[in-house]
Amino acid sequence: MPPAFLPPPGLEPGERWRAPYACRSSASRGRLIGEPASATRGEFQRDRDRIIHSTAFRRLKHKTQVFVSHEGDHYRTRLTHTIEVAQIARALARALGLDEDLAEALALAHDLGHTPFGHTGEDALEACMAAFGGFDHNAQTLRIVTRLERRYADFDGLNLSWEALEGLVKHNGPLLDAAGRPTQRYAARGIPAAIVEYQQRQDLWLESFASAEAQAAALADDIAYNAHDIDDGLRAGLFGHTELRAVPFLDELLGEIERLHPGLERGRLTNELVRRVITRFVEDVIGETQARLAALAPADADAIRRADAPVVAFSPPIAVADRDIKGFLYPNMYRHARIVPIRERAAQVVRDLFARFADDPAAMPAEWAAGCDGLDEPRRMRRIADYIAGMTDWYALDEHRRLFDATPALR
Numbered sequence: 001m002p003p004a005f006l007p008p009p010g011l012e013p014g015e016r017w018r019a020p021y022a023c024r025s026s027a028s029r030g031r032l033i034g035e036p037a038s039a040t041r042g043e044f045q046r047d048r049d050r051i052i053h054s055t056a057f058r059r060l061k062h063k064t065q066v067f068v069s070h071e072g073d074h075y076r077t078r079l080t081h082t083i084e085v086a087q088i089a090r091a092l093a094r095a096l097g098l099d100e101d102l103a104e105a106l107a108l109a110h111d112l113g114h115t116p117f118g119h120t121g122e123d124a125l126e127a128c129m130a131a132f133g134g135f136d137h138n139a140q141t142l143r144i145v146t147r148l149e150r151r152y153a154d155f156d157g158l159n160l161s162w163e164a165l166e167g168l169v170k171h172n173g174p175l176l177d178a179a180g181r182p183t184q185r186y187a188a189r190g191i192p193a194a195i196v197e198y199q200q201r202q203d204l205w206l207e208s209f210a211s212a213e214a215q216a217a218a219l220a221d222d223i224a225y226n227a228h229d230i231d232d233g234l235r236a237g238l239f240g241h242t243e244l245r246a247v248p249f250l251d252e253l254l255g256e257i258e259r260l261h262p263g264l265e266r267g268r269l270t271n272e273l274v275r276r277v278i279t280r281f282v283e284d285v286i287g288e289t290q291a292r293l294a295a296l297a298p299a300d301a302d303a304i305r306r307a308d309a310p311v312v313a314f315s316p317p318i319a320v321a322d323r324d325i326k327g328f329l330y331p332n333m334y335r336h337a338r339i340v341p342i343r344e345r346a347a348q349v350v351r352d353l354f355a356r357f358a359d360d361p362a363a364m365p366a367e368w369a370a371g372c373d374g375l376d377e378p379r380r381m382r383r384i385a386d387y388i389a390g391m392t393d394w395y396a397l398d399e400h401r402r403l404f405d406a407t408p409a410l411r
Contacts (some may be wrong), residue, residue, distance in 0.1 A: 019097030021298040023211050029162035032146075032202050033155045043161045048105035050158040054151070056112040056144045057082075062392035063111075064118050065232075075235065076228050078111050084228060085110065088220035088282060089213075092312070095286045096293075098213045105160075106167040106217040113140030115389045116396040117346035117410075119334075124350035125385055132381040139192035140389050141168050146198055148386060166204045167214030169195055171221075173310070176207040208305040215304075215312035216285075223281040226325045231274045233333045241269060247328050249321035253277065277325075284318040345408035349400050350388060356403050357384045363403060 018024060025042030038046055051057055060079035076084075086107040093103035114137045115121030126135040142165065146157040169175070175191055177183050182191050191206070199206060209215070230250075233239055245251040253276045257269060264272065289312045296311060298304050304311050314322055333339065357364050361372035361380060368387045372380050391399065393410075400407045 016100070017097070018099055021212060021293065021301055021304055022098045023102050023163050023213055023301045024099065025101075027301075031159045031161055033159050035154075035159065042101060044099055044101040044105055044163070047158075047160045047164045048101055048108060050160065051105055051109045051112075051145075054112070054144075054149050054158060056149065056390065057108065059390065059392050060111060060114075062394050063114060063116055064393055065229075075232050078114055081224060081228060082108055082111055084224040085217065085220045088223050088278065089217040091282060092216040092220060092285055092289075093213060096212065096216065096289055096312070098216060102163055102167070102211070103213040103216050103220075105164055106171075106214050107220055109141060109145065109160075109164070109168055110171055110217060110221060111137070111141075112144050113137040113142070113389065115350070116391045116393045117343075117350065120343040120346045121350050121389075121396075124347040125354065125388060128351060128354040129381060129385050132378045132385075133193045134189060135385055135389070136192045136194075137389075138169065138171055139194040140386075142198055143194045143386065144390075148390070162202065162204070163211060163213075165198075165202070167210045167217065169198075169204050170206070170208075170210035170214060171218050174207055174209055178207065180207070205305065209307060209310060210305065211301050212289075212304045212312055215310050219285055219312055219314070222322060223278060223285075226281070226322065226329075227274045227277045229329050229333060230277065230325070231270060233329065234270050236338075238336045238338065239332045241266075241273070243332065244273075244328070247321070247324045249280075249318075249324060250277075250328075253280070281314070281318060281322075284315050285312065288313055288315040288318075342410055346393075346410055348408060349396055349410075352404060353388055353396065353399060354384060357387070 023044070025044050028043045031043075037043075041049070057079075060082055061077060063078040065076045065078060065081055086104050089103040089107040090100050092098070093100040115125050115135075117124075122135065122137055129135045144157070145160055145165070145168070149157050152159065172184060174183055175186060175195065181187070186192075195204075195206070198204070210218075230244070234241070234244075241254060245254060250273070253273055254269075257264065257272045257276070261268075261272065292309075292311045292313065296303065296307055298307070298311070313319075358381065361384065362369045364372075364384070364387055368383065372383060375383065388396070397407060397410070
């Protein structure tokens, strides 16, 4: 009888059953720098563990989504959002027979490249870097996991598997069309330099869709965003349950809750709404994806990549609900009169820091300032952007206080 710790025949260490179209650790295209296999973990488990132990992952604790961290203890941060995305991604992966570890790893890493102060910080840093290749948080995530993390003796970055890197880069779909032209968000300005540079070292199939696991993680991100931004917006008093009824999907859910639980107190009403949003979206993705898989009949993971459209997707009615919720949240939360002044002050912090470091790189810590004099201007500006992008909200404010006489109050 084999030792109890060995997996059943045909399974890698730590694996569970997967569908034919799932990614498989044993069939991974490998890592840029070859490493011996682990006796106890599959390759995607190792990816997940390296992400969790990275410095960039820990910093998510003090990077905000929409509200800055001073607003209160109960609002989401990048870290709590990431945990929620990972939970939903694993649920989708398990229901669809996908590799749960790869889906979880992609969910855990998808926001590593975000700046302090949420999308406000990214917009400000993109403007600062406009003449030097711009700033893109997906490309920044790639820089972090392939270059900027300095933890291992044999390589910079985390040396993640090909499947993990592919999923992170193609988080929003293919980057190139069949003719090799940039698609979607990159059509106007081109693919970020960090992705182009890495592509020369390891081909990530930029013209194809990512794996089903990556698609599941991307939709888990959308689901988590919708649910927790509704929750945070209600908690902050930016809008009420009555205003949410302008969204037909939410109106239907609120009506259902009121029929089942008339007179429910506000906090419980919010929780019942949020859990129903998540449940309906998750169940819809599972049903729609199963129908698409039945039609495509993919024999392996590459058949998912070569498909003409995403395989993991919302049904048309839920896609409408997703657009309606985002259409409600944009003016009522992200551009709310209370939030806009805070966003502008946060953006000013980023602009001030960038201008100061651009003028005097020696104002950065020694490990970041070292060697700046020998860099050309684009590479010097990229290093400054790397430094700022890695800051937490608190650290950015502390750096601003160190360098300037007055620092905006983000309240």
